[in-house]
Amino acid sequence: MRVDDLIEKSRDGSTLSREELIYLLGFPPDSPETYQVLAEANRVSKELSGSRAEVHAQLALNLAPCPSRCLFCSFAHINDVFTEEIKLTPEQAVAYAKQCEADGANAVFVMTTAVYPFEEFLEISQEIRRNLKPETVLIANVGDQSLKNARQVRDAGYAGVYHALRLREGTDTSLSPEARKESIRNFQEAGLEVGTCVEPVGPEHTNEELAVMILYTGSFNPSYSGSARRIAICACIRLTPQWS
Ligand code: SF4
Secondary structure (H helix, E strand, C coil), X not given: XXXXXXXXXXXXXXXXXXXXXXXXXXXXXXXXXXXXXXXXHHHHHHHHHCCCCCCEEEEECEECCECCCCCCCCCEHHHCCCCCCEECCHHHHHHHHHHHHHXXXXXXXXXXXXXXXXXXXXXXXXXXXXXXCCCCEEEEEXXXXXXXXXXXXXXXXXXXXXXXXXXXXXXXXXXXXXXXXXXXXXXXXXXXXXXXXXXXXXXXXXXXXXXHHHHHHHHCCCCECCEEECCCCCHHHHHCCCCC
């Protein structure tokens, strides 16, 4: 196996196999082979985007301890970071969304924790949509949804969602991997774009796990994908301007 051949194979539009991905992931981060792969990824990215970056801004409708046991998430109640719920009013949510728009965001993401009331999410979302320019793209970042709910998300004015099957879903989280996948299918069937990532990558994840997830994210033709590493937070998150 050679890196040159695998890059050539991907240029031909072929999907790399699990073994080929594991081979590429196996090079040290500072090796010539890794830089070769990064350069090719950069080339593809610039070709697809016309060398134009997008700025995505996210506001959270609530900050709250979440009953889902995602070990890597600061909202998970077991991590004891957030002890009480704080919610934005519709007026505050609209103000933050308009600020994101005015600051030049290409897409405004609206996030909630997994148990945020769905009806409330829809109502505030419609209010946000009414107050943004028609061309401003709205993206939802919410929990798993049925097809019926996915259609309501679309009807509330969203162009898409961010949704991911996370690494070690069902082991490091209390959510069902099947439910995550089904939600992604529901969102797409409802006509929503789905953005995703291989996440949250940490030192414990093997190249085999990463390869399997890379193949999965590619399999459903997301509107974008990437990788996101896990980032440790500190107590200062409680003092961000949005909530202070
Ligand atoms: S479901 Fe979402 S908000 Fe809740 S703990 Fe998991 S990642 Fe965090």
